[in-house]
Amino acid sequence: MTNRIEAIDLPSTGPNALGRWQLGWLAAAVFVVSAGYGGLMPLLPIWLEPLMVGDAKAEIARHVGLLSGAYTAGVLVGAPLWGIASDRVGRRRVLLSGLVGYVFSLLPLLRPEWTGLAGIYAMRAATGFFVAAVVPVIPALVAEHTPRERRAKRFAWLGAMSLLGFLFGPGLNAVSDRLSAALVVLGVGSFPPTDLVIVLSVVLGGVMMLGLATSLPSTLAPVVEVEPALPQADDKRRALALWALNGTVMFVLAGFELGIVLQGQQHPTVSPREISLMFVECSLVMLGINALLFFTGLLERTAGRGILAAGLVLAIAGLAMLAQHGSDAWMFLGVSLTAAGTGLVLPTISFLAAGASRHRLGATMGGLAFAAGFGQTIGSVAAGWLFGAVAQLSFVWLAVPLLATLALLLVRPASWLLQGAELALPNPPPRSQPSRSSQEP
Template sequence: MNQSTGVGPLRTGSFFLLMASVFTVSMGYGVVLPVLPFWLERLSGSVSVPWHTGLLSGVYMLALFVFAPLWGRASDRLGRRPVILLGLGGLVLALALFGISQSLWLGYLARILGGVFAAAVLPVTLAYVADTSDSERRARRFAWMSAASLLGFLAGPALAGWLSGVAMAMPSGTMVRRGAIWLPFLAAGAIGAIVLLAGYFRLPEPVASPSPHPDEEAQRQNGTLKALFLLSLLVFFGLGSFEVGLALLGQRNLGLDPSRIGIMFMECSLVMLAAQTLVFSPLARDYGGRHLIVPAFLVMAVGLGLLPVAAAFGVLLFLVGLVSAGSGVLIPLLSYQVSLHGGASQGAALGKQTAAASLGQALGSTAGGLLFAVTAPAPFWLTAGLLLVGALIGLGIGRGAVAAPGPAKAG
């Protein structure tokens, strides 16, 4: 297998633009979360805020699930640059449309379009990195791309809360309060427009060379990719269930105030960021990374399985750290492994992985809430069991069923 489909190094400026593109998409998703209930409340008529809050989040993930493989395949045929730029442009328009929407159906349209165009950026930026990187540099760059996504997700709610707060602090009035709703979307769209313009003028199209496989090798890689897609679904199922279950456990069973629940989620983000940049990158570079799959799944499973029996806040923080560390390693690692075995169809492979991850997170979030209503430990123990299944699948990968290729000299 040819290790890199790219024929030239990825310049620092281009890589920064790819990171900024991923950051923009994640920020665009995160900026909606804090103000979504308030956006629904300002609509006239009897609107069920909890019901539509969930559905508006769900349609975004559904669009991402459906369109990520389509955009990935399109980028294999049309090129990475036009698909990324089209995705950024569409996302900017979707954010603006949601901010000015005065009706529920227009809000749904904006969220669907946001998911459609986000699906054009997330997998294709990774495919761009894979086109222009050998396996060693790819591991480090994938870690930084994942970190950019996490930082964007953190920046979105912070931006929404800050700008909404600024508007609310102004003299009272209906128009000012409405301004608090659209202002974060305007700011996020403006940032996206800046990234789009920079990409239009400064992001070149990577030149990819074909990487054909013998039929037997291609079949083996296809089986490997299917296993990696399933592992991606399980990881994000675990994250979705964990996030919902943790919030409910802290509020209803442990009686934690919002500040302590916020501390746990902040810890989760910081530990994931550290795991992606400090643990995954050097180990993947030196050992190929596939041997990390089983330990990371086991760490996640142990942390989730013990969360329902944690009585002290300090123990809870430790277990949250375990779950975060395991997922922080697995997210870039699985994308890295998919790219190593994607051959010439990097866009299609990474698009399918993005779809699997989106589906897993949607299912995990839904299952977490439903199972917690039955009994508090249920979402944690079921998810821990599924993660143990993931460890068994990863065991076959670690034994060599999916051997990572050695580093290439090009790129």
């Protein structure tokens, strides 16, 4: 089907355009909500123990898992709703509403004995719901107000901030421990480190809220540029394909991460320290891939289908290696290949989704977040069952969805609509703008 040419609003280079200052606040918001998730997860048993006196540790562990599920459920419900809302009422309003809700959903956790067990469940679900107003809306905002030639770099920057947030999150507990001890020494008083983690998360969320409220104008100055766009039916079909691909990759990634944890049960020689190192390795490899995409501009210069295929091949090779490894060295190599493959695919999906019609951009990004959460949830459940049934060979079964996706990508590329038709567009008139470094986000 022939592509039409649609006039869409893209940012100008005027003072109200999305610049480095605004991008910095947006990236910081992604970092803060990611760090908040990682920082609060270790506190779940501490909140539950006083409320479940006399219950077995297994029962507390079950509720820890259910509370994680409540957070995910909030994201699953909120992501598509907030995405659609941002298309209708504006990204800025939805983003600020999400940060306000995020902050207020954390405050009751300072006194879990007041809220009770049901209250903790409600607050975790509410936190996930409001985080869903931040995670998909920020990339939609960046995509909407960033020229195509700089979009991939900014998406790589956002992805790196999310990964760094997850890495830094558990460090909030260490910071809180030291801060609690320092307050005692200074004679200020004794404050539980668990409360300080929540306070730090609330303060950081509040700072992000104020920073974005003051730095993001209510409207960003648009300029009409001519850009190829898919017909509405094809635009929706491509969004569905990207959602399915995102959900599939997150399904595999969740199973892969759970498999790393379960390696300690299958291989007595694998220590908890080595498992932790594998997770660090996974995050660092993904950060390296984001850096590669940022500094090389690979996404702008290479066909998206080719990058997706390369990433899928790497991930499949890594999973195959993990299924057959006989030594720790091969295990670490398998982790690196799988992380590199998924680290290539996920940013590419986001970049391709950013090409959606601006009137559906929020819904498209919200759908990506929903698909990711759904795939992650199902992947964790399926992987737990698989590892109980076939142990290490589960990595082979996890590679099957990726193999099927790769086959479809290669055999029926047109059905994915990942590449727009080449259009001979006239060169736009030159615009006066300040020179920018090729490495500027």
